Amino acid sequence: MPEHVLVPMDRSEQSRTALAFALDEHPDATITLLHIIDVGNLAKYGDEGYFFSDDFVDQLRQRGRELLEENRKQAMERVDGVEIETELRMGSPARTITEYIDTHDVDHVIMGSHGRHGVSRVLIGSVAETVTRRSPVPVTIVR
Structure with a gap:
């Protein structure tokens, strides 16, 4: 039985389904919810930092913290302890x-x-696929 389960979280239904699966399958494990602000989507502005303002990046961080807290609370309500x-x-x-x-x-x-297929998967790539290939631990992909 895993002792520490990582569940990457975004705003998708698939990530919420993954969290529910983790809670059902590993209720005794420590579960870490990880939200990543994708810096690839924040255009660089030379060596000065990000093109977007510090306020915008702060807003992204705040929204990420809110997403994590909301999912943490729901998980704790679903599985006591x-x-x-x-x-x-x-x-x-x-x-x-x-x-x-x-x-x-x-x-x-x-x-x-996220269920990408065909050309979009080839061109854009899949985070889940990349993690599965590079991970030294088992990865379960939930649809």
């Missing part, structure tokens, strides 16, 4: 998830799939 931790990071989603696995003794990752 479950241990839920939250982490907010900035970076490339797949890279940030695999780095988190490597540095935080994660035993298992449960994440949602």
Whole structure:
């Protein structure tokens, strides 16, 4: 049985389904909810930092914290006594998830799939697919 399960969270139904699956399958594990602000979507402005204002980045951080807290509360209501931790990071989603696995003794990752197919999957790539290929621990993809 895993002792530490990582559930990457975004605003999708798939990530909420992944959290529900993690709670059902591993209610005794510590579950960490990880939200990543994708810096690839924040255009760089030379060496000065991000094109977007500091206020905008602060708003993204606040929205991320709210998302994590909302899901943490719902998880605690669903499973009495479950241990839920939250982490907010900035970076490339797949890279940030695999780095988190490597540095935080994660035993298992449960994440949602966005169900891209065909050309969009080839051109855009899949965070879930990349994490699955690079992860040193088991990864469960939930649809």
